[in-house]
Amino acid sequence: MNDFDLDAKLKSAQLPERSEDYWGNFPSQVRWQLHRAAPEQEIRESWLPRFAWSIGTSFACLVISLLILGQPLKAASCAIFKNERIIRQHLAELPNHLRIFMADEHGLHYLVAEKE
Numbered sequence: 001m002n003d004f005d006l007d008a009k010l011k012s013a014q015l016p017e018r019s020e021d022y023w024g025n026f027p028s029q030v031r032w033q034l035h036r037a038a039p040e041q042e043i044r045e046s047w048l049p050r051f052a053w054s055i056g057t058s059f060a061c062l063v064i065s066l067l068i069l070g071q072p073l074k075a076a077s078c079a080i081f082k083n084e085r086i087i088r089q090h091l092a093e094l095p096n097h098l099r100i101f102m103a104d105e106h107g108l109h110y111l112v113a114e115k116e
Contacts, residue, residue: 001009080087
């Protein structure tokens, strides 16, 4: 149906018989019914800003703690680098000093033990 047909159909429809008093009170009745039927709006707090602030605060605490505690980590890393040759030697010898035990009828014993 196009606009012209719709306009013609609406103009051909007859208005219902109403009193003059009805048409005088019609706008106030509509406002009253709209106000009565309007749903009550609930105010819900959004969790996104609180989440963003908590992530930002956590990140700031992490950075500050790394800056404060960074000195012991730096000392430990320096100690590891000073003894790197010894650590590498021990790690290279590790597979030769270990063996795996098998399960028998008494159950699983030691998985890894030093060679004697």
